[in-house]
Amino acid sequence: MSEADFIARLRSIATDPAARGLADDAAVLGDLVLTHDMIVEGVHFLPDERPQDVAWKLVAVNLSDLAAKGAAPLGVLVGYSLTGDEHWDAAFVRGLGEVLRRYEVPLLGGDTVGIPAGAPRTFGLTAIGKAPATGAPARSGVRPGDQIWVTGTIGDAGLGLAMRLGQVDPNETCLDAYRRPQPQLAFGQAIANPVHAMMDVSDGLLIDAQRMAEASGCELGIMLETIPLSAALLAVRPDVLDTRLAAATAGDDYQLLFTADSGAASDIRAIAAALNVAATPIGHAGVGDGIMLTHRAQRIAPPERLGFMH
Amino acid sequence: MSEADFIARLRSIATDPAARGLADDAAVLGDLVLTHDMIVEGVHFLPDERPQDVAWKLVAVNLSDLAAKGAAPLGVLVGYSLTGDEHWDAAFVRGLGEVLRRYEVPLLGGDTVGIPAGAPRTFGLTAIGKAPATGAPARSGVRPGDQIWVTGTIGDAGLGLAMRLGQVDPNETCLDAYRRPQPQLAFGQAIANPVHAMMDVSDGLLIDAQRMAEASGCELGIMLETIPLSAALLAVRPDVLDTRLAAATAGDDYQLLFTADSGAASDIRAIAAALNVAATPIGHAGVGDGIMLTHRAQRIAPPERLGFMH
Structure with a gap:
């Protein structure tokens, strides 16, 4: 099934107004703005991309969703696939630290999983922000x-x-x-x-x-x-x-x-x-x-x- | 690098008290409790598991982290790898609807990505909850x-x-x-x-x-x-x-x-x-x-x- 078909099915169970019909950049729950994006090697980034840049982009694309709702970031949670490549993993953490310092966003938590050999690296990031006092633009x-x-x-x-x-x-x-x-x-x-x-x-x-x-x-x-x-x-x-x-x-x-x-x-x-x-x-x-x-x-x-x- | 080594590196950039040193079930940011878990086919679930059960477990394991902090769930964001298998994807959405209704938790949003053929299905879920008035136990x-x-x-x-x-x-x-x-x-x-x-x-x-x-x-x-x-x-x-x-x-x-x-x-x-x-x-x-x-x-x-x- 296509992404559009899948989202249409998801929409039938995402009936809470905070979900904004799955048709906005982020969910808006009271004064919180919440977004989650995944990136997959070979789909969203090139296999030879520098790990620091992959980390930067993973954070930046989610912060951009917060920006689009006028939100101030409160923190992020990261979902990380261990790659089995020590240099790659270490460089990813350096890049993650760099982008979080640049935008003054705390790393709150997340999860780390092993992936089977040869599987594409898959990462997720959830960003949480505070909506503007006048409400998050749609x-x-x-x-x-x-x-x-x-x-x-x-x-x-x-x-x-x-x-x-x-x-x-x-x-x-x-x-x-x-x-x-x-x-x-x-x-x-x-x-x-x-x-x-x-x-x-x-x-x-x-x-x-x-x-x-x-x-x-x-x-x-x-x-x-x-x-x-x-x-x-x-x-x-x-x-x-x-x-x-x-x-x-x-x-x-x-x-x-x-x-x-x-x-x-x-x-x-x-x-x-x-x-x-x-x-x-x-x-x-x-x-x-x-x-x-x-x-x-x-x-x-x-x-x-x-x-x-x- | 092992998961423990990786988390030790992450910990060096997760210095905000809300992260609880990456040593708790969830982050606690003011009166919010936040958790993110990933599951990978062949690692966290069997390739022949029923998709409804995979969806159930993905939600349940994250809600369990909220339970451990005494939190009341406010909503979830899902990160989904499209599988290219229409029946599988449809059954997953049914299972997701079932577990969210069972625990009265709204689906707020998330992301859907395509994965290369043969790559293991990888899913993420972020759950957000409200901490108890007396504080989230550590x-x-x-x-x-x-x-x-x-x-x-x-x-x-x-x-x-x-x-x-x-x-x-x-x-x-x-x-x-x-x-x-x-x-x-x-x-x-x-x-x-x-x-x-x-x-x-x-x-x-x-x-x-x-x-x-x-x-x-x-x-x-x-x-x-x-x-x-x-x-x-x-x-x-x-x-x-x-x-x-x-x-x-x-x-x-x-x-x-x-x-x-x-x-x-x-x-x-x-x-x-x-x-x-x-x-x-x-x-x-x-x-x-x-x-x-x-x-x-x-x-x-x-x-x-x-x-x-x-």
């Missing part, structure tokens, strides 16, 4: 007329993966974006109040925007030419439509996608400036459904593959 | 002079596993104990106040008692003849020392091991009677360290293997 809160925003730059991590696979000449900015995503925790907390809807971009800007549109019953209109691309990406790729579509469908960005009343724009810019985070308006929400793409005022058909499906 | 609270107690009967699940492996003629009581452990949630919550120390018996009564002794800096003296054995077990095994040592080192019991002032005995018996749970005194704590075993007033050397090491 994916489903978009209102027609909202301005759509995204933090940081898009597509660097996807290009970093292509570099890791030897398809593109490497540069450190894109490799770092792929290996060491930076969850937008401070910005997510600061912005939680003005926003109407927020989620993190993990599978690709377009597929995640599509999910936000579906959850909200709105259409998200995105102007592809406004999607923020880094100098490092534009040093390797020309600024043409194909580059922008590739960046917007690559995934692994761990930036925040959010919408707010257009009257909130100056507040949002002030918060972004104070935290030294780029926040860029990329379109508007309207009545309708799905995503509507334009590039320099030309309507563009959405690509068949909107992002990473898993 | 493993480390034993005081010399305490009476040592255990709930239910010991060794049934271990015998059930032997039955599953075709080593012993099957009976339903022991098979059920193996397949569908019953976490002592109500008793754990009711008893949290009088007890000095509490943990659940997962790897074997003796190894878990040894861990409690180490955490507390006390000696736990256990009278093997008092360990409660079920009629179903005694129908298959004679009541001799070897049977009692086998039961006390088999694991998978998910009963509660706890200590309290001997003056609390009548309160404990009253709580047990009210909840229809067996609670049996099995010895006393003293000054010293480790476990001290006797059988009908004869000193017995602890067996080399005290339980399931992993």
Whole structure:
């Protein structure tokens, strides 16, 4: 059965409102925000990835879910498959310590299991956070007329993966974006109040925007030419439509996608400036459904593959 | 690296008091109790186990950790490896629904991942609970002079596993104990106040008692003849020392091991009677360290293997 079919079955038993219909980045139980992600060798990370970077990413992707709900992290629990490789295990713990110190998140506990020889390394992480006093924004809160925003730059991590696979000449900015995503925790907390809807971009800007549109019953209109691309990406790729579509469908960005009343724009810019985070308006929400793409005022058909499906 | 070595390294970064030095059944963060356990096919469950029973056990073992801290469950997050086997996945969801309804615990969220063909099924579960108002008992609270107690009967699940492996003629009581452990949630919550120390018996009564002794800096003296054995077990095994040592080192019991002032005995018996749970005194704590075993007033050397090491 596909992941979507399985989640549909799970949804039939996840009837508590705290589960948010299994359709948000995290569960919201009273003032707690809870998320759990697993990563599997060969599926979510390359077998030759550095263990420090695997640990970093395992934590960062979960903290990014907390960021998307405006939550302040309270701690994490780790589920670890012992690999039988002493150097690997030791380097993983070093990376885990590094990312937890960077975001000042305590390691609370977890579990360690042996795995059969040859089995892929499988790790899980649960992150617990405190919801903002004004409530955790949902994916489903978009209102027609909202301005759509995204933090940081898009597509660097996807290009970093292509570099890791030897398809593109490497540069450190894109490799770092792929290996060491930076969850937008401070910005997510600061912005939680003005926003109407927020989620993190993990599978690709377009597929995640599509999910936000579906959850909200709105259409998200995105102007592809406004999607923020880094100098490092534009040093390797020309600024043409194909580059922008590739960046917007690559995934692994761990930036925040959010919408707010257009009257909130100056507040949002002030918060972004104070935290030294780029926040860029990329379109508007309207009545309708799905995503509507334009590039320099030309309507563009959405690509068949909107992002990473898993 | 061994699990113990790995946990020792993790401990060096798990310095927050909420982690309880990674030496308790669960983390205790303010009034929250948090636990995460993973299970791996071929390691923690047999490849031909019924998926409903795998789901039951995944939830039950985590709820048992909450029970050991006297916590009331608030919800769970599940990490699921899609198996590619539609019947298996569907039966797992049914079993998950069944155990969550039985203990009235909401499914809050989680993650679903694809795994490479042939990889062992690996599942994780995080359970969140509310600590008792008087605080969550630790493993480390034993005081010399305490009476040592255990709930239910010991060794049934271990015998059930032997039955599953075709080593012993099957009976339903022991098979059920193996397949569908019953976490002592109500008793754990009711008893949290009088007890000095509490943990659940997962790897074997003796190894878990040894861990409690180490955490507390006390000696736990256990009278093997008092360990409660079920009629179903005694129908298959004679009541001799070897049977009692086998039961006390088999694991998978998910009963509660706890200590309290001997003056609390009548309160404990009253709580047990009210909840229809067996609670049996099995010895006393003293000054010293480790476990001290006797059988009908004869000193017995602890067996080399005290339980399931992993």
